[in-house]
Amino acid sequence: MATNITWHQGLTRGERNQLRHQRGCTVWFTGLSASGKSTIATALEQHLLQQGLATYRLDGDNVRFGLNKDLGFSEQDRNENIRRIAEVRTYACWSNSSTADDTIANRLYRYQVAKLFADSSTIALTSFISPYRVDRAIARELHADTKNVDEPLPFIEVFVDIPVEEAEKRDPKGLYKKARAGEIKEFTGISAPYEEPEHPEIHIRSDKVSVEEAVVQITNYLQDKGLLKQQN
16 A cells, blocks of 8 residues: 555544435345346336435446446456456446456455445445355445544345355356356355355345345345334
């Protein structure tokens, strides 16, 4: 980190929340490919927006159709992917990768982007496999950091749980089939591990509940924690 920089104090998080009439937080969806993370996150985003709450969903696949549509997954393209994140600052320009070659730098950038949205008093919804507990712990710690700020940012981990056999049956992108055929190496859930959250704030069995029921479950949690109350 550079040493010749100075933190410029502006609005506190509390003041920003009051001015925007809501509190920022990050709802972090984690689970296997085809577990339903993005589907549930999209439905939740629509619901919260209809309630008049500023909400933004970060999904790696979607950004690759736009800002980074010219990039693949080579080392060079991944480096360019990160460079664009650093330049744009407000886009999640990384791979929603199912493979273990997702770089540490790549993951750290996604954590920081989610935190930036939450810090702006926006409800950030992130939908990534994020298979490792240590990485999710880093994301949580970044939100808990109160250096130069008045309060931590709420971090809500949502484990979208599904047996890998059920995920394989869905397989909308055909990735499991390719992984079984050896065409994709180190595929999460097949040839690379997925470390289930030990204490997620919300646990959803997506093979047993509907998308609508999942949205209700998350919304009720956020309401109970006072995160959907519009501030005067």
